[in-house]
Amino acid sequence: MNDHQKSLILSSSSQFPPPQGVKLSYGTSGFRADASILQSTVFRVGILAALRSLRTQSVIGLMITASHNQVSDNGIKVGDPSGGMLTQDWEPFADSIANAPTPQELLQLVEEFVAKEGIRFDGSRPAKVLLGRDTRPSGDSLLEAAKQGISSIVGASAVDMGIVTTPQLHWMVRAKNKGLKAAELDYFEQLSSSYRCLLDLIPNGSKVEKAENKLVVDGANGVGSEKLEGLKKSLDGLDIEIRNTGKEGVLNEGVGADFVQKEKILPQEFGPKDVGIRCASLDGDADRLVYFTLPSESSSKIDLVDGDKILTLFAVFIKEQLSILTEGGQMVEDGYHARLGVIQTAYANGASTNYLRQLGLEIALTPTGVKYLHEKAAEYDVGIYFEANGHGTILFSDHFLSWLEAKNNELASRSKGSEQKKAALRLLAVSKLINQAVGDALSGLLLVEAILIHKGWSICKWNGLYQDLPSRQLKVKVIDRTAVVTENAETIAVKPPGIQEAINAEIAKYPCGRCFIRPSGTEDVVRVYAEASTQEAADSLANSVAKIADQFLGSRSSSSV
Ligand SMILES: CC(=O)N[C@H]1[C@@H](OP(=O)(O)O)O[C@H](CO)[C@@H](O)[C@@H]1O
Numbered sequence: 001m002n003d004h005q006k007s008l009i010l011s012s013s014s015q016f017p018p019p020q021g022v023k024l025s026y027g028t029s030g031f032r033a034d035a036s037i038l039q040s041t042v043f044r045v046g047i048l049a050a051l052r053s054l055r056t057q058s059v060i061g062l063m064i065t066a067s068h069n070q071v072s073d074n075g076i077k078v079g080d081p082s083g084g085m086l087t088q089d090w091e092p093f094a095d096s097i098a099n100a101p102t103p104q105e106l107l108q109l110v111e112e113f114v115a116k117e118g119i120r121f122d123g124s125r126p127a128k129v130l131l132g133r134d135t136r137p138s139g140d141s142l143l144e145a146a147k148q149g150i151s152s153i154v155g156a157s158a159v160d161m162g163i164v165t166t167p168q169l170h171w172m173v174r175a176k177n178k179g180l181k182a183a184e185l186d187y188f189e190q191l192s193s194s195y196r197c198l199l200d201l202i203p204n205g206s207k208v209e210k211a212e213n214k215l216v217v218d219g220a221n222g223v224g225s226e227k228l229e230g231l232k233k234s235l236d237g238l239d240i241e242i243r244n245t246g247k248e249g250v251l252n253e254g255v256g257a258d259f260v261q262k263e264k265i266l267p268q269e270f271g272p273k274d275v276g277i278r279c280a281s282l283d284g285d286a287d288r289l290v291y292f293t294l295p296s297e298s299s300s301k302i303d304l305v306d307g308d309k310i311l312t313l314f315a316v317f318i319k320e321q322l323s324i325l326t327e328g329g330q331m332v333e334d335g336y337h338a339r340l341g342v343i344q345t346a347y348a349n350g351a352s353t354n355y356l357r358q359l360g361l362e363i364a365l366t367p368t369g370v371k372y373l374h375e376k377a378a379e380y381d382v383g384i385y386f387e388a389n390g391h392g393t394i395l396f397s398d399h400f401l402s403w404l405e406a407k408n409n410e411l412a413s414r415s416k417g418s419e420q421k422k423a424a425l426r427l428l429a430v431s432k433l434i435n436q437a438v439g440d441a442l443s444g445l446l447l448v449e450a451i452l453i454h455k456g457w458s459i460c461k462w463n464g465l466y467q468d469l470p471s472r473q474l475k476v477k478v479i480d481r482t483a484v485v486t487e488n489a490e491t492i493a494v495k496p497p498g499i500q501e502a503i504n505a506e507i508a509k510y511p512c513g514r515c516f517i518r519p520s521g522t523e524d525v526v527r528v529y530a531e532a533s534t535q536e537a538a539d540s541l542a543n544s545v546a547k548i549a550d551q552f553l554g555s556r557s558s559s560s561v
């Protein structure tokens, strides 16, 4: 680093003093806090993004969003060249620069890190960062802070992609680095053409009538509703009504995927008139998707169709297509067997895991957080991952896609291959429709819709694939949540000593009981999750384990999620 570069960092960072007395952490999904204290953090993450671009010699993404949090919060996360999350190796650097108290200390940390990573400032390929933000009012000024951070690195450029969904920005970064067209219209075009392709491949046209037509979407008063409008324009015949578009209501307030999944009641603007209608909710930055339906006019309690059910629907469809392609699972001539895996976390409802196991699927469990699920899914030819809260996608390996293309060409020359050819074309269309960078509510929604039409299923038929086990989540405010250390994908607490034995003794009292605790990565709480054969039993198990957490960790109070 030359003197000019050093003085540029010193002078620009002096305009962004860090907040006093706050310790920020990159967390499960980037930095998140009240927007009023984030200027300095966003500025510094701008520097990090430019350095990451130099290190990888690729385009990097920066998204300003706090997802499903309240509107006064905001946050920032980095998208790596593949379109995925920032590599975990760089998170400690993100933490240390966010908390450096002075420009001098910040510069020192940057210099040390640049030396350690061997980052070169020779100007051969200057840094390039794509910026996106959600609809929060604080987004504009934080965007300016990010731009200042990026331009503190000599030669670096920031490209403002405007207000976009988080998955759109990740998609754009991925497309840019692959040398593909990466504008918003290209995103819409890829999603709509692959959706149409799936509909064209529906085996029996008459089935289309069997699924109810109308879909009503709760846009969480966020960016997803505007983008879904954009997508609708390129899709004739998709009957979608969008509510909670943000023109009146408040972002995430009584609306959106997080609210619907946690509260299991209707969001704002939905009511008795919606009985039996297929409904979906997006979250504030449109990377989560859940479906729901209202079974009766007399209550606002919904039947939730969560991320586990979306995963199950996708798994059933993909498995079916793979089976057609490989002639009922028999070994095909070229001897290639695609490895299909489904990835869940401990929050997946036990009934979903049982159902997937009965289908003969390989199931892997990872800790909470998309960065872990995504990494695991990438180990398979086709890896389907979902968190129960509706964040997930399907990853296709390059090797599998090349094999599919070859298979497709080979089948084109054989008349008997028509069913197989359709299966190959469907899988290729899914790989283009479903976001390969990160979970995406809009592409997920189109895939759900296409599969329901393909199978002629109503939302009730889909929801009836299996019955969720009653569950309960609680938050416990303890003195130090980091005192809880877990293993086995967070299903066992190994610290503090003795706590797991106490939890096990409680679980043993309940038929079909399952329960675990873990420290949250986004809030200062320990989370308790319990499942049992009745709702009363699940509630009681969760409450008993919350008390155990209090006893072992020192309580600040507990609340239902
Ligand atoms: C139980 C739960 O829903 N946890 C959420 C929540 O993480 P915690 O580490 O549990 O706070 O936020 C994460 C980021 O959005 C999301 O990936 C995760 O699924």
Ligand SMILES: [Mg+2]
Residues within 6 Å of the ligand: 067, 068, 283, 284, 285, 286, 287, 288
């Ligand atoms: Mg989100």
